[in-house]
Amino acid sequence: MRMKRYILISLLLLLVLTGCGRGRLARDEVKDCNVLCLFVYDSVFQNYRNYEKQFAVSLKENGINADIRNVYSAGQLDLAQSDAFEAPLRKLNEENWVPDVVCCIDDRTLSLYLKGMYSKWLPPVDSIPVVAAGLRCPDWNLIRRSSNIAVCTDLLNFQRNIEIAVKMAPLVSVPGLPMYQNLVVMELDTTEYERRIRERLHTELNRPPYVNNMDYHIKDLSLEQLSERFKDSIFVNVFSNACPELNDYRSDGDYHTHRIRVLNSLTMTPFITVKRDIENEQVLSKTLKPQFSAVRDGFADGSRRSLCGYFASYETVAKDQAAYVARILHGEPAGSLPIMEHEAKGYMSWRAMELLDMDYDDYCDDFVIVNAPWRVQHPVKFVMFIIFDVLAFVVLLLYILFLLFRKKDGELQTALSDLENERIMLDMALQNADCIVVGSPDELMELQPMLHPEDSDAFAEILTRLASGKELATKDFRLSRDGGDTYRWWQFRPNVTSDAVNGRTDILESLSGIVIDINDSVLYNEYMTEAALVAEEITSKETFLMNISHEIRTPLNAILGFTQFLSTDDGLIEDNERDEILGLIRENSALLGEMIEDILQFSRFESGRVDVNPVETEIAPLMRQIYDNWKDSVPSGLDFRLESGREGIFALVDPVRVEAIMGQYIKNAFKFTEKGSVWMSWTYTLNDGKVRLSVDDTGCGIEERRLGKVFNIFWKDNMFKTGVGLGLTIAKMFTEKMDGEVGVESDPGVGSCFHSTFNAYIKS
Numbered sequence: 001m002r003m004k005r006y007i008l009i010s011l012l013l014l015l016v017l018t019g020c021g022r023g024r025l026a027r028d029e030v031k032d033c034n035v036l037c038l039f040v041y042d043s044v045f046q047n048y049r050n051y052e053k054q055f056a057v058s059l060k061e062n063g064i065n066a067d068i069r070n071v072y073s074a075g076q077l078d079l080a081q082s083d084a085f086e087a088p089l090r091k092l093n094e095e096n097w098v099p100d101v102v103c104c105i106d107d108r109t110l111s112l113y114l115k116g117m118y119s120k121w122l123p124p125v126d127s128i129p130v131v132a133a134g135l136r137c138p139d140w141n142l143i144r145r146s147s148n149i150a151v152c153t154d155l156l157n158f159q160r161n162i163e164i165a166v167k168m169a170p171l172v173s174v175p176g177l178p179m180y181q182n183l184v185v186m187e188l189d190t191t192e193y194e195r196r197i198r199e200r201l202h203t204e205l206n207r208p209p210y211v212n213n214m215d216y217h218i219k220d221l222s223l224e225q226l227s228e229r230f231k232d233s234i235f236v237n238v239f240s241n242a243c244p245e246l247n248d249y250r251s252d253g254d255y256h257t258h259r260i261r262v263l264n265s266l267t268m269t270p271f272i273t274v275k276r277d278i279e280n281e282q283v284l285s286k287t288l289k290p291q292f293s294a295v296r297d298g299f300a301d302g303s304r305r306s307l308c309g310y311f312a313s314y315e316t317v318a319k320d321q322a323a324y325v326a327r328i329l330h331g332e333p334a335g336s337l338p339i340m341e342h343e344a345k346g347y348m349s350w351r352a353m354e355l356l357d358m359d360y361d362d363y364c365d366d367f368v369i370v371n372a373p374w375r376v377q378h379p380v381k382f383v384m385f386i387i388f389d390v391l392a393f394v395v396l397l398l399y400i401l402f403l404l405f406r407k408k409d410g411e412l413q414t415a416l417s418d419l420e421n422e423r424i425m426l427d428m429a430l431q432n433a434d435c436i437v438v439g440s441p442d443e444l445m446e447l448q449p450m451l452h453p454e455d456s457d458a459f460a461e462i463l464t465r466l467a468s469g470k471e472l473a474t475k476d477f478r479l480s481r482d483g484g485d486t487y488r489w490w491q492f493r494p495n496v497t498s499d500a501v502n503g504r505t506d507i508l509e510s511l512s513g514i515v516i517d518i519n520d521s522v523l524y525n526e527y528m529t530e531a532a533l534v535a536e537e538i539t540s541k542e543t544f545l546m547n548i549s550h551e552i553r554t555p556l557n558a559i560l561g562f563t564q565f566l567s568t569d570d571g572l573i574e575d576n577e578r579d580e581i582l583g584l585i586r587e588n589s590a591l592l593g594e595m596i597e598d599i600l601q602f603s604r605f606e607s608g609r610v611d612v613n614p615v616e617t618e619i620a621p622l623m624r625q626i627y628d629n630w631k632d633s634v635p636s637g638l639d640f641r642l643e644s645g646r647e648g649i650f651a652l653v654d655p656v657r658v659e660a661i662m663g664q665y666i667k668n669a670f671k672f673t674e675k676g677s678v679w680m681s682w683t684y685t686l687n688d689g690k691v692r693l694s695v696d697d698t699g700c701g702i703e704e705r706r707l708g709k710v711f712n713i714f715w716k717d718n719m720f721k722t723g724v725g726l727g728l729t730i731a732k733m734f735t736e737k738m739d740g741e742v743g744v745e746s747d748p749g750v751g752s753c754f755h756s757t758f759n760a761y762i763k764s
Contacts, residue, residue, distance in 0.1 A: 033329050035059070035066045036092075036099035036122075038109040041276075043072040046301040047314050051105070054318035062326030069097065073109075089121035098123070101325050104132040105317065107139070107193055114142050114149075125149065129334035133321035134312065134342070136295065137196035147335035150324045154296075154312040154342040156197065156274060158204045161294040161310050162234060164346065165270040171356055172289040172307060174267045180227040183235045183269045185262070187283045189242045197274055201238070211235045216248040223265055237262075237269075241279040273298075273306065281305075290352035300349040300370040307352040308367055312342035350376070436515040438492075441466065447515065452478035452487050462492065476518065488519035612654045612737045619649045619682050619691055619760065626662050627680055634678075635670055643681040649691050651760040657734045658693070658756075664731040665695035665754045673699035676751070684760060691760035694753055701748040710744055731756065 037055070039048060052070065059066045071088045102122065104110040110132040112118065114125055122128070125146045132143075133152040143149055162184055169181030186201075188194045198214060205212040211233045218226070218235075226235055240246045244259040263286045271287050273280055276297035284291060284305050293299050293309035296317075300306070320340055328334050348367035353360070360369060360376045375382035438444050444462075451459050455477035462475050474494070478487040494513035627642040634640040662680065669678045676698030684691045702710065711732040732742045735756040746752035 031063065031329055032065045033067070033100040034097060035064075035068045035101050035103060035325060037068060037070045037103045037105065038113065039070060039072045040106040040108055041073065041297070043070075045072075045298075047296065047298065048072075051314040051318045054315045055103075055322050058319045058322030059326060062323060064322075064326050064329055066325075067097075069099070086121070089118065093121055099128065101328055102128055102130045103321055103325065104130060105134050105321075107135050107137060107196075110135065111139055111142060111193075114139075114146065129328045131321050131324045131328065131334065133324075134296075134314075134317040137193065137200055139192075139196065148333075150328065150334040150337040152317070152320045152324065152340040152342055154317065154344060156200055156294050157310055157344060158201055158274075158294065159210075160344075161272055161292060162210070162236070164308060164310060165272050165292040166234060168292065168308060169270040171358065172270065172287075172291060174288050177268050178224075180223050180269050182230060182233065183223060183226055183237065185266060185269050185271045186236065186238045186274050187241050187271075187280055188238050188274065189240045189279060190246060194275060198238070201236075201274075205236055209233045214238045219249055219251055223268055241283055273309075290349070290355060296347075299347065300351070302351060304349065304352045304355050306349060307356070308346065308348040310344055310346050312344045313347060313368075316342050435517060436490075438494075438513045438515060444492075444513075447479060450479040450481060452480070454478075462494075466494075476522075479515075488517060489522040490515050491518045612657055612734070614652045614654050614738055616650055617653050617655050617658070618763075619651060619684075619693070620644065620647050622655055622658060623662075623680060623682050623693065626659050626666075629659070630663070630666050633670075637675045638670065638673060639677040641677070641679045643679050645682040645691075646684045646762075648762055649682070649684045649760050650763045651691055651758045653738050653740075653758055657738065661731045661734050661756055662693060662695065664727040668727060668754065669695050669697035669699065669752070672752070673697040684762070686762075689759060689761060690757050692755050692757045694755035696751065696753045698751040701750055701752055702744070702746040703748055704746075707744055707746060711742060728754070 037052075039045070041048070048070075052068075056066070056068060059068075069088075069092060071085060071092075073085045099122070102113065102125075104113055110130070113122070113130065116124070126148055129148050129150070130146075131150045131152070132138075135151060135153045136156045138151065138153060143151060165184055166181050169179055173179035188198055188201075202212065202214065204210075209232065211218075211230050213236060221229065237249075239249070239259070239262055241259065241263075244255040247255050247258065249262075250258045263283065266283065266287045267289070271283065271291040273284070273291065273293040273295060276295060290304055290307040293306040294311060295309070296311045296313055298305065299309065299311075320342055324334075324337055324340070327337060346367040348363055348369045350360075350369050350372040353363070353369070360372060363369065364377075369377075436447070438447075444466075448459060458475055458477045465471075475492045476489060477492070479490045480487045492513060492515050623642065623644075631640055666678070666680070678695065678697045681694050681696070682691055683694070711728050731754075735742045735758075738758060740756050740758040742754075742756050744752060744754050
């Protein structure tokens, strides 16, 4: 019997556990569904981000895998006429997307849905469950018509919000203005939703200590009079900003003037937001400081309009609404769910607190402070975090320094080892090399008896620089190690360390160095230098002979050829042809004469037989004379002219040599200018007292990289042009012989300018 009882109990427990397990499985089963959320404001409303994030998370926590679609309005009162509302709903119809549950956030979206304003796009409320959340002043008559609605409320708590506003009013006072903290102001118009708010306000405030002035029974009193008269009460004043004619605060009926006065007086009374619309925003802009909010709409959105209030947050609304949606999707009828009251709390905006210079610790126990930084919420942890970061940085820095030290220490040990090896190798090399090691000034002085007499000055210079502490370079001298029979070249390579004492550097601290036998190297260098000079002389002579033979052969061949042709004349050559041939013979003879003259001039320079006789010479007449001598020898197609400079310029030059210099420049310009202009000029510079004699042309020009070679001997920019390449060299020699300087500027395709510059002066 006892065994049967145990078996029955075991079976009952198994059935219970199985049923519970099935219920848990059914509860934990993830369901796929479509959820539509209807919002009052537009998509940029910042507070909606908190709702959307919390709503999606809460659905997953309740086992719902939902495709959530959000439809926003632009904030119009008549949401059914809003294009922003209609467009997304039409798009859902086009996609054949049908919601399993409709979520209404705010009283107005629920009222419009229940009135059938969305029937064009959404199924009727009786055919689809609705979860309404965040309702402040629900229209219960409309809600009770349907049994398919689950309701979560956040009823406006006027008493609690008024208490907060009265207590916090001094914090939002404007400097220089009084704050009548027992006079509370609200703004309400006459829409259907605001009428329900007015009804709830009547219900809550028609008892002490409140004085409800919504019926305007108290008139014509100033703020100071009201504050004094109702100092033991809280006076609640409600006015309409959109319809001032509905206000009856004054006996004279001047509602517009009174509205302006009320708006201007809001800096001296606490203002409580009970709904969010454009009229309320206009009123808030007149308060100058953050005010108080009985609604979550727009709270802590970054605008700093509201300091604090008592209500349910968007996160709370989303969590409660998601819980009801999950229960409905798991099989519970929407109408069977009880009315849920959202948990309301006191909330305070950190950004508004910053504006009012409020301390977090003074209010964190009474309010949930929104958007407060982590460092403000947890100052001890923040300080510990900073200390930890600093310590971590210090530890990391020390570790890096340790690694660097270890690396440098390893490198130092390696360097010392290498240095020791080098020292050993050097000792071995010195033992087998012909050299003398100097370790002190005394050891250096021991070399003086072996010194060649002609090198005594070099050795004395070493000692002088050594005693003065000046930098000492290598020095070469001759030594004899066999008593003076033979001398060899040696080089002293010093290493000197000086120490400054009392600003002086003449105290020698240490001296080390080595004296190396360089005699073979010196003899080899002398041999190579002499060989190079011989080779250069031979090359120069070969180049000279090649250029001379080539350049002289060209006009000489022409002269010989034409002369032979004339000598065999059998009467067939006409007179004009004979004259042309004779002209060519004369031209080549003149060219040959010029070459020979250049060669003779250069030869005289090389042998030192050129005389220059400088005399005081006026530049202007000399340049005109040179121009007159050359103006009849200008090739056809060229324009040759003289550009006069300043008169009265004198220089100590040889006029004959100056004429030769300018002649070389002019011949060079004629040779390389096929068409265009050639002109002579002189320019006097007063600052440095110099005169520049120039020949410019519009010829072919010279590349910049070749300009440095133009005055070199035998150099020719165009090898096909006549001449031996001595003209510009001779011009340079003459110029420098008279203490002058030559120069050239050129641009390929534009022309060149050759000039000689001499010291000059003005003589009136």
